[in-house]
Amino acid sequence: MNNPAAAASLLQTEDAAARLLEAERTTYAEIELCRRDALRLVVTSWLRAALVHKRTEARIGRLREQMTLATQARQTRICAEIAALTSDTESDGVDLAALDAAIARVIEELAGALASG
Numbered sequence: 001m002n003n004p005a006a007a008a009s010l011l012q013t014e015d016a017a018a019r020l021l022e023a024e025r026t027t028y029a030e031i032e033l034c035r036r037d038a039l040r041l042v043v044t045s046w047l048r049a050a051l052v053h054k055r056t057e058a059r060i061g062r063l064r065e066q067m068t069l070a071t072q073a074r075q076t077r078i079c080a081e082i083a084a085l086t087s088d089t090e091s092d093g094v095d096l097a098a099l100d101a102a103i104a105r106v107i108e109e110l111a112g113a114l115a116s117g
Contacts, residue, residue, distance in 0.1 A: 067113070074109045078102070 085098050 067116070071113045074113065078106050078109060081105075 082099075082102050085102055
């Protein structure tokens with residue numbers, strides 16, 4: 001090349017192209033880092049969600065056990081109360097008001113167990 005202006009322009013173009021290619025490589029490297037970070041975040045989030053699910057299921061299981069035991073205790077207490085009421089009187093002379101009150105308590109206990117469970 002005998003034309004110095006053309007040679008300088010060519011060098012500038014080659015230099016600009018080299019800088020552009022380097023910027024492109026840097027950009028792709030940064031994109032890859034972002035992709036890896038995003039993938040890591042997704043995996044971490046999934047693992048945390050699985051752990052939360054496992055803990056929640058365990059808590060629900062414990063709560064069901066507690067509610068079952070509480071309901072059984074209430075049922076035993078109510079049955080004993082009804083048995084005491086019915087054994088105190090003869091079958092012909094059952095105190096209907098006391099029996100009605102016991103039945104109302106049974107209904108309240110069951111409604112409370114259903115509402116809380």
